[in-house]
Amino acid sequence: MTDQSNDAPHKVGGASRRDFLRTAGLAAGGAALGATGARANTPDPLITEVQPYASFTGEAVDATPYGMPIHFEEHVVRRNVEWLTADPISSINFTPIHALEGTITPQGCAFERHHSGAIEMSKQEYRLMINGLVDRPLVFTFADLMRLPRESRVAFCECAANSGMEWGGAQLNGAQFTHGMIHNMEYIGVPLRVLLEEAGVQPEGKWIFVEGHDASSNGRSIPLEKAMDDCLVAFYANGEALRMEHGYPVRLIVPGWEGNMWVKWLRRIGVYDQAVEAREETSKYTDLLADGTARKWTWEMDAKSVVTSPSPQAPASHGPGPMVITGLAWSGRGKITRVDVSMDGGVNWVEARIAGDAQSMALTRFYVDHVWDGKPMLLQSRAVDETGYVQPTKDQLRAVRGLQSVYHNNGIQTWHVNENGEAENVEVS
Amino acid sequence: MTDQSNDAPHKVGGASRRDFLRTAGLAAGGAALGATGARANTPDPLITEVQPYASFTGEAVDATPYGMPIHFEEHVVRRNVEWLTADPISSINFTPIHALEGTITPQGCAFERHHSGAIEMSKQEYRLMINGLVDRPLVFTFADLMRLPRESRVAFCECAANSGMEWGGAQLNGAQFTHGMIHNMEYIGVPLRVLLEEAGVQPEGKWIFVEGHDASSNGRSIPLEKAMDDCLVAFYANGEALRMEHGYPVRLIVPGWEGNMWVKWLRRIGVYDQAVEAREETSKYTDLLADGTARKWTWEMDAKSVVTSPSPQAPASHGPGPMVITGLAWSGRGKITRVDVSMDGGVNWVEARIAGDAQSMALTRFYVDHVWDGKPMLLQSRAVDETGYVQPTKDQLRAVRGLQSVYHNNGIQTWHVNENGEAENVEVS
Numbered sequence: 001m002t003d004q005s006n007d008a009p010h011k012v013g014g015a016s017r018r019d020f021l022r023t024a025g026l027a028a029g030g031a032a033l034g035a036t037g038a039r040a041n042t043p044d045p046l047i048t049e050v051q052p053y054a055s056f057t058g059e060a061v062d063a064t065p066y067g068m069p070i071h072f073e074e075h076v077v078r079r080n081v082e083w084l085t086a087d088p089i090s091s092i093n094f095t096p097i098h099a100l101e102g103t104i105t106p107q108g109c110a111f112e113r114h115h116s117g118a119i120e121m122s123k124q125e126y127r128l129m130i131n132g133l134v135d136r137p138l139v140f141t142f143a144d145l146m147r148l149p150r151e152s153r154v155a156f157c158e159c160a161a162n163s164g165m166e167w168g169g170a171q172l173n174g175a176q177f178t179h180g181m182i183h184n185m186e187y188i189g190v191p192l193r194v195l196l197e198e199a200g201v202q203p204e205g206k207w208i209f210v211e212g213h214d215a216s217s218n219g220r221s222i223p224l225e226k227a228m229d230d231c232l233v234a235f236y237a238n239g240e241a242l243r244m245e246h247g248y249p250v251r252l253i254v255p256g257w258e259g260n261m262w263v264k265w266l267r268r269i270g271v272y273d274q275a276v277e278a279r280e281e282t283s284k285y286t287d288l289l290a291d292g293t294a295r296k297w298t299w300e301m302d303a304k305s306v307v308t309s310p311s312p313q314a315p316a317s318h319g320p321g322p323m324v325i326t327g328l329a330w331s332g333r334g335k336i337t338r339v340d341v342s343m344d345g346g347v348n349w350v351e352a353r354i355a356g357d358a359q360s361m362a363l364t365r366f367y368v369d370h371v372w373d374g375k376p377m378l379l380q381s382r383a384v385d386e387t388g389y390v391q392p393t394k395d396q397l398r399a400v401r402g403l404q405s406v407y408h409n410n411g412i413q414t415w416h417v418n419e420n421g422e423a424e425n426v427e428v429s
Numbered sequence: 430m431t432d433q434s435n436d437a438p439h440k441v442g443g444a445s446r447r448d449f450l451r452t453a454g455l456a457a458g459g460a461a462l463g464a465t466g467a468r469a470n471t472p473d474p475l476i477t478e479v480q481p482y483a484s485f486t487g488e489a490v491d492a493t494p495y496g497m498p499i500h501f502e503e504h505v506v507r508r509n510v511e512w513l514t515a516d517p518i519s520s521i522n523f524t525p526i527h528a529l530e531g532t533i534t535p536q537g538c539a540f541e542r543h544h545s546g547a548i549e550m551s552k553q554e555y556r557l558m559i560n561g562l563v564d565r566p567l568v569f570t571f572a573d574l575m576r577l578p579r580e581s582r583v584a585f586c587e588c589a590a591n592s593g594m595e596w597g598g599a600q601l602n603g604a605q606f607t608h609g610m611i612h613n614m615e616y617i618g619v620p621l622r623v624l625l626e627e628a629g630v631q632p633e634g635k636w637i638f639v640e641g642h643d644a645s646s647n648g649r650s651i652p653l654e655k656a657m658d659d660c661l662v663a664f665y666a667n668g669e670a671l672r673m674e675h676g677y678p679v680r681l682i683v684p685g686w687e688g689n690m691w692v693k694w695l696r697r698i699g700v701y702d703q704a705v706e707a708r709e710e711t712s713k714y715t716d717l718l719a720d721g722t723a724r725k726w727t728w729e730m731d732a733k734s735v736v737t738s739p740s741p742q743a744p745a746s747h748g749p750g751p752m753v754i755t756g757l758a759w760s761g762r763g764k765i766t767r768v769d770v771s772m773d774g775g776v777n778w779v780e781a782r783i784a785g786d787a788q789s790m791a792l793t794r795f796y797v798d799h800v801w802d803g804k805p806m807l808l809q810s811r812a813v814d815e816t817g818y819v820q821p822t823k824d825q826l827r828a829v830r831g832l833q834s835v836y837h838n839n840g841i842q843t844w845h846v847n848e849n850g851e852a853e854n855v856e857v858s
Contacts, residue, residue, distance in 0.1 A: 324576060
């Protein structure tokens with residue numbers, strides 16, 4: 001029993017949708033209902049297997065003052081790609097975006113990148129220095145920061161190397177690995193502007209250089225305009241303190257810009273008249289082009305999107321009929337204004353439904369309420385942001401950047417979905 | 430060194446704020462700076478205690494596929510009040526709102542109420558039945574629900590008994606205990622309307638009765654209009670699956686209405702031509718008045734607010750000078766449009782700063798950027814919502830409801846803050 005109109009997803013509330021449950025055999029119902037229905041003619045084998053009440057564990061929740069996910073969800077974790085780095089001391093792990101929903105990423109399974117492990121530093125030990133071309137060099141304790149005016153900001157943090165393994169072609173088989181160097185959290189902290197105003201930036205000061213307390217220090221230069229605009233010295237994420245691996249107790253938030261600039265365990269903000277040109281902005285985080293030159297200071301994360309389900313780790317095992325196609329879209333230049341989805345590798349597109357109000361420089365959730373005909377699909381999504389920028393194809397990117405750029409691969413992702421609903425990472429020309 | 434103008438909080442960006450760091454002695458700076466500053470005349474004892482780089486743990490984060498908060502934050506947990514219920518099987522624990530920030534409540538320390546423990550039920554076992562006055566009684570598996578169109582909703586869930594111990598006077602010494610039966614999460618699920626439309630509500634159907642899979646079943650009647658409006662059958666919260674204690678795998682979201690109606694481990698939705706008048710809406714969750722009658726069906730959570738810091742568990746130990754006064758406001762009738770704060774027990778009020786855009790029927794964060802003169806305060810907050818409703822004083826409430834109502838105590842909370850910054854739960858006339 002398949003729905004006749006396969007081309008367009010059924011919209012919520014449309015008359016045609018009333019059919020889809022019945023025609024699709026979804027929800028044991030109608031003439032087939034067992035149990036208490038008046039039409040209980042056909043015994044439903046599923047109902048007889050279910051106990052009227054689930055096992056009562058008796059476990060007092062009060063025994064878990066800080067809870068963890070139920071064990072049935074133990075597959076929803078950060079994962080790493082062992083061969084990606086030489087040593088776990090400097091490595092990265094990936095958000096299980098194929099299994100998450102909405103826009104908030106739980107801190108517990110949010111990706112992180114560390115260059116020299118994660119450090120343990122108490123709030124009492126913590127210090128933040130501002131020096132360089134300022135009237136008043138300052139050293140803040142954590143207690144000092146807690147007394148300054150706070151602001152709130154929801155923002156995505158994406159590593160510039162997200163999808164970096166895919167420059168040469170379809171490589172890793174899962175959205176977690178192709179696109180999982182990203183998370184989205186609600187941050188609370190003190191605007192960096194407030195701290196810089198307290199120190200008093202001198203007229204010659206045009207750049208800041210930020211460093212962390214970890215051994216790598218991860219120094220990055222940021223233009224003063226950005227520092228004074230929307231950067232946040234944050235010490236809460238998703239309601240609670242930052243996790244150790246996310247920079248406890250303080251990290252820098254640089255909305256829309258490369259994740260590497262969001263220095264963790266923030267130690268120093270130096271004001272200078274020029275960029276420092278440190279390792280992480282010369283040897284790394286520059287984009288090598290085909291002619292041997294490199295793009296530098298490619299701070300803004302370009303508009304990007306990915307279908308998180310169906311995807312290789314999230315097959316659509318239910319067969320033909322109603323299918324939820326969902327994914328994430330984001331842009332470092334502002335709000336996502338539209339997401340399109342294609343089932344045929346970019347030939348035809350339908351506009352997806354955006355959940356809630358798209359927020360600037362934050363993850364945006366999209367849906368297509370699809371009725372699947374059971375035939376193979378080449379599933380893609382394409383984001384458009386408020387500047388009018390349209391997410392390019394991977395080939396369009398390669399034509400401009402070559403294959404060795406490592407960073408800023410925001411090309412359209414394709415999943416081949418077969419008749420069993422299993423998905424695979426593929427490339428289409 | 431105290432700031433002269435003590436009455437009004439200093440606004441962010443105002444010229445007067447430039448003084449507050451220097452006059453307050455905040456941030457070792459100016460002439461007192463040690464370390465690398467040019468004015469390194471006075472040795473700063475704190476700086477010599479700090480190692481230039483924090484201890485390197487070497488711990489590979491990859492070893493924590495699902496992380497927990499750092500041990501320094503182990504005080505940020507759910508707590509319960511032992512004497513509150515006869516047995517932990519049916520009890521409640523409280524969100525540590527005094528230590529959280531922003532608007533998102535991490536699932537791990539989010540309050541919950543259980544009437545017969547928490548149950549463990551897998552997605553495979555899970556069933557949701559819709560029956561009663563419907564054309565087609567249905568039984569959904571979890572896999573069925575995953576195929577239906579989803580929506581997203583950020584909403585606060587407040588137990589109607591929140592602050593219930595305070596009807597007779599100031600009782601519990603901490604915002605976690607006086608106001609902690611509340612949390613705020615981003616939910617993803619299927620609109621209840623979609624499921625009811627599939628079943629086909631008959632014209633006689635005016636109410637639904639919802640029950641859970643747990644032994645208590647927690648049955649509640651909900652008018653059909655609300656069910657068809659914004660109720661959500663949810664299976665994601667803050668990006669991941671619901672925690673076991675929050676109703677895994679599925680709970681009902683009833684935006685703005687009593688927490689008890691947000692049935693966990695959702696089992697059945699029965700459509701009826703009248704309310705069932707079950708235990709949880711007659712014996713419990715009704716508000717006993719002074720004349721012996723009781724208010725029934727007091728579903729909407731009234732506008733309410735509380736200062737979370739300073740508060741008894743979050744003293745302002747820093748002395749006079751800059752002080753962040755912060756708290757939460759919410760309304761079951763829509764958006765919070767204003768929050769006022771008083772430092773003198775309700776005689777004078779200043780308007781607080783709301784963080785971000787206030788969302789309808791969701792927690793809203795407010796701030797006052799205060800400069801404290803070090804003198805005792807009677808700190809209060811007062812919420813106003815979009816309907817024009819103004820949060821009342823406790824005495825105003827008592828005059829109408831008496832002292833035995835148990836539920837719906839949304840009166841203004843007062844903290845007495847002494848000269849040491851220590852706060853205490855008090856009442857003012």
